[in-house]
Amino acid sequence: MSRFLFVAPPLAGHVYAAGAVAAVLAERGHEVAWAGPETALRRMLGDAVTVFPTGMRPYRGQRDRGLRAVRSLWDGFVLPYARFTLPAVEKAVAAFAPDVVAVDQHALAGAVAAHRHGVRWASLAPQSMELTRPFRALPKVEEWIRRGIAGAGLSIGDGADPRFSPHLVLAFTSPALTGAHDFPAHYALVGPALGARASVPEFPWAALDPVAAASGPGSAATRTGGDAPARRAVLVTMGTLAEDVARDFYPRMVGALRALEGRVRAVVAAPPGAVPDPPPGTVVLPQVPVLELLPRLSAVVCHAGLNTVCEALAHGVPLVVAPIKHDQPVTAAQVVAAGAGVRVRFGRSGPDELAAALAAVLDEPGYAAAAGRVRDSFAAAGGAPAAASHLEQLAAHS
Amino acid sequence: MDTTVRELAGLLRDVTGEDERWGAAVTAASRLEDDLRLESVEVAALGEALRARWGVDLPAYLAGLDLDELVALTVGDIARLVSR
CATH class of the missing domain: 3.40.50.2000 (Glycogen Phosphorylase B;)
Structure with a gap:
């Protein structure tokens, strides 16, 4: 030994x-x-x-x-x-x-x-x-x-x-x-080296899927799901170091989430005060259990920190990346080159640009397919x- | 020089997607990083625009600058580059 x-x-x-x-x-x-x-x-x-x-x-x-x-x-x-x-x-x-x-x-x-x-x-x-x-x-x-x-x-x-x-x-x-x-x-x-974390933050799981939580399978509420596609879960997380600089990003991101209201259900990892007037059903918490959430997510919006990017891609989840500094622009360029996400501008992209980017990775199957290829390469590594x-x-x- | 700065302000508007008021506030003293908040993709797009308009090589120019000079880089510095 x-x-x-x-x-x-x-x-x-x-x-x-x-x-x-x-x-x-x-x-x-x-x-x-x-x-x-x-x-x-x-x-x-x-x-x-x-x-x-x-x-x-x-x-x-x-x-x-x-x-x-x-x-x-x-x-x-x-x-x-x-x-x-x-x-x-x-x-x-x-x-x-x-x-x-x-x-x-x-x-x-x-x-x-x-x-x-x-x-x-x-x-x-x-x-x-x-x-x-x-x-x-x-x-x-x-x-x-x-x-x-x-x-x-x-x-x-x-x-x-x-x-x-x-x-x-x-x-x-x-x-x-x-x-x-x-x-x-x-x-x-x-x-990526993903392991059990010492502590997993609490999370209101029912909020992700309120219909299923409120009624059992086969109930009237779930049967209506046929004519309205289920809302898809999206995580927005801009990193532990970015709270100050993300202050002017969140209002634009909220605008994007409003534009997609009814189509996405967002979880935002941020202090609640930093995220003004999110659409109903949005969960805003300073800490979220990212690894536990990922199997249920359809997209992640993040700052292109390598850790978050690799966690998402290890689960085959496509990304919208808004790099802020350090290696993040490099990682963001890698995500785009791999076809696994769309890059936006952290300091400048408005609600329309952010909503279009998020809709693209949700609706165009190529992004999820590319994320799946990266997931497979990670598993092989x-x-x-x-x-x-x-x-x-x-x-x-x- | 001032005409060049105004033309650069227009190119900067193109690469950032900012509005007319933002462009009007760009001066020779505006720093690309601290004042205009250019992101790396926007600097790359500016390089393409400068090459197309004046045939200058922005990446080669930047490669000759040290860290302090890069942080302090202004629109006036770019205007001198395209005018020489």
């Missing part, structure tokens, strides 16, 4: 994917521990996991968009977070003596600590951002990131980049989504069990 230390930033899309892999390793009898902000990790992973606490740094600049967001992500979060947590992560490596350190690409301290202690390490890429070189057209931006890493004292020996392990890079996507890229042989595209097997092989070679 081997010992695995996971190093992750306290962001849901990062921790859930790594957590699913860690859970498989633990089930197979390995020792698993985490290094990161304890409160945030426990909220997402539960109380049973072993955590070496590193403390936390606030991420300022969450309202930034575009290239300003690139600057604030690195200058305002990734680099100071790595510097701040490095001593604690080094202590965790020394105390836990892992065979392999699994390092999120935005928790660079894990790579530096592993390298200093001579431990093999793997990169976890839960985003499209650092995988397909989105800034290859802007070489000075790529260079700025590399210089920032070096300037923060986070370079590791022999010039290796702490975002990219020379041993193993695990990416939670598949070529059906990334498109054809010449990834090096030590890159493993395993598809193996998900969390495949990622766990790659980490086991790396441990066996160390």
Whole structure:
């Protein structure tokens, strides 16, 4: 049996994917521990996991968009977070003596600590951002990131980049989504790692299907379903980081839902105050059980965060994507190229454009068919069990 | 220069779908990112429009800029690019 230390930033899309892999390793009898902000990790992973606490740094600049967001992500979060947590992560490596350190690409301290202690390490890429070189057209931006890493004292020996392990890079996507890229042989595209969550938010399931809830099968209410097609369930979720910037998006989205009233029944993951006057029957909740909802959904409207996109596509659900920042435009372009969704403009698309996009993915069967093809490629990629097997092989070679 | 800025404002209206009032508020000092909130698909569409109108290569120009210059990029900078 081997010992695995996971190093992750306290962001849901990062921790859930790594957590699913860690859970498989633990089930197979390995020792698993985490290094990161304890409160945030426990909220997402539960109380049973072993955590070496590193403390936390606030991420300022969450309202930034575009290239300003690139600057604030690195200058305002990734680099100071790595510097701040490095001593604690080094202590965790020394105390836990892992065979392999699994390092999120935005928790660079894990790579530096592993390298200093001579431990093999793997990169976890839960985003499209650092995988397909989105800034290859802007070489000075790529260079700025590399210089920032070096300037923060986070370079590791022999010039290796702490975002990219020379041993193993695990990416939670598949070529059906990334498109054809010449990834090096030590890159493993395993598809999304979906696992049981530590806590599942409550949800008013009857609201999704009030007719069935109010009457048994074969009742008068359900028989009238023949002349009016059932309303199709749609989830609108703009990500945990987007609450501030989504404030002017929701009113336009509500306009789109009104235009489709009677045809869709929407669940909006947002603070109720942020979503003014939604059409009757709309469920607005700050937290929703996405994985439990997905089997019942016909479409997802989201910010093109890779996590949400992959969860939807793993269920064959087509998307309307409104990317806001970071890797989201890259992921949105991948969804469009795969034929599994329609891209709209987060800051500008009006109610008509949003309604047309949503109607298209609901009514034109090509989108759902393409989403189904991506779902099949994800299933073939193996998900969390495949990622766990790659980490086991790396441990066996160390 | 001012004529070029007005023409660029028209192209920007085309790629964003914004209205006349929005276009009238575009000046040489308007920043593409912070003020006009151009999204990456709109920058790509602007590049196509500039190539068609003036034969300039916007992606090549952007590739020569560093991060701070890209964040600070204005309509005036684009006007100078197409005028040179």
